[in-house]
Amino acid sequence: MMRKMLDQLLATLPDIALRARLARMTTPLAKACAAVAAAVTLSGAGHAALIDRGSGMIYDTTLNLTWLADMNYAKTTGYDADGKMNPDDALLWANDLVYGGYDDWRLPNLNPFDSSCSASFHPGGGYGVMYQGWNCVGGELSHLFWVDLGIKVGESVLNSTGDTSEQVANLALFSNVQDSTLVSGTDYAPDSVFWWYLSIYPGGGQFIGEKLTSQGMALAVRRGDVSGCGDSSHGCTVPEPQTLLLALMALGASVLAARRRPPR
Numbered sequence: 199m200m201r202k203m204l205d206q207l208l209a210t211l212p213d214i215a216l217r218a219r220l221a222r223m224t225t226p227l228a229k230a231c232a233a234v235a236a237a238v239t240l241s242g243a244g245h246a247a248l249i250d251r252g253s254g255m256i257y258d259t260t261l262n263l264t265w266l267a268d269m270n271y272a273k274t275t276g277y278d279a280d281g282k283m284n285p286d287d288a289l290l291w292a293n294d295l296v297y298g299g300y301d302d303w304r305l306p307n308l309n310p311f312d313s314s315c316s317a318s319f320h321p322g323g324g325y326g327v328m329y330q331g332w333n334c335v336g337g338e339l340s341h342l343f344w345v346d347l348g349i350k351v352g353e354s355v356l357n358s359t360g361d362t363s364e365q366v367a368n369l370a371l372f373s374n375v376q377d378s379t380l381v382s383g384t385d386y387a388p389d390s391v392f393w394w395y396l397s398i399y400p401g402g403g404q405f406i407g408e409k410l411t412s413q414g415m416a417l418a419v420r421r422g423d424v425s426g427c428g429d430s431s432h433g434c435t436v437p438e439p440q441t442l443l444l445a446l447m448a449l450g451a452s453v454l455a456a457r458r459r460p461p462r
């Protein structure tokens with residue numbers, strides 16, 4: 199039973215050479231170490247890229263960002279009656295926000311040069327091709343909704359049909375999630391009268407809009423991890439799964455060596 203479980207865990211390791219090396223280990227202790235290491239690797243690779251840090255903050259391990267879990271915090275606090283603001287007001291709100299002891303919150307960006315989007319256009323004026331439409335994953339805001347939260351074309355963000363279990367779990371980490379226009383902190387470079395926004399219904403497209411006539415909900419984000427790991431300013435590094443694996447193997451080997459040492 200244990201053996202079968204261990205073999206199943208080993209089979210999930212992406213590194214074939216490493217898998218073979220671990221499979222050659224025959225002692226129970228080495229096998230146990232391998233199982234723990236495989237489980238660690240699995241939790242790193244298969245689990246959601248978002249981690250609840252508590253106190254209303256969510257860490258994005260892929261982009262090394264911390265999101266405010268309340269997606270309509272400006273309304274929650276009474277800063278704005280419905281939480282929908284024009285981009286300039288949203289910018290002021292995010293820049294002035296102090297939460298969790300941090301004052302470096304800002305609006306998330308979108309990427310005008312994100313070729314993963316469904317459409318492109320030439321803005322002229324010496325600017326390169328820009329991208330808009332659906333399926334964009336290259337901006338902070340678009341990555342959150344398309345990759346982490348499982349939004350799809352023509353669907354409400356709250357529709358979990360066909361989403362992965364990680365995406366469903368990720369969505370549950372946030373509060374006040376709703377279909378809306380979301381403001382970004384990214385200006386439209388050719389003409390600052392316009393800016394980039396994400397429409398999360400129907401389907402999450404990124405587009406440009408006129409600042410004065412647009413309104414949207416604002417999410418707050420900051421660089422790094424509030425736990426102290428992942429933020430270079432804290433000098434803390436998170437070990438890669440492979441590093442953890444090797445450390446566990448070394449530990450197992452040293453324990454084995456100690457056990458095999460003949461009594462004096």
Ligand SMILES: [Ca+2]
Pocket residue numbers: 278279280281282283
């Ligand atoms: Ca408003």
Ligand SMILES: [Ca+2]
Pocket residue numbers: 347348349350353354355356357358359361
């Ligand atoms: Ca969905």
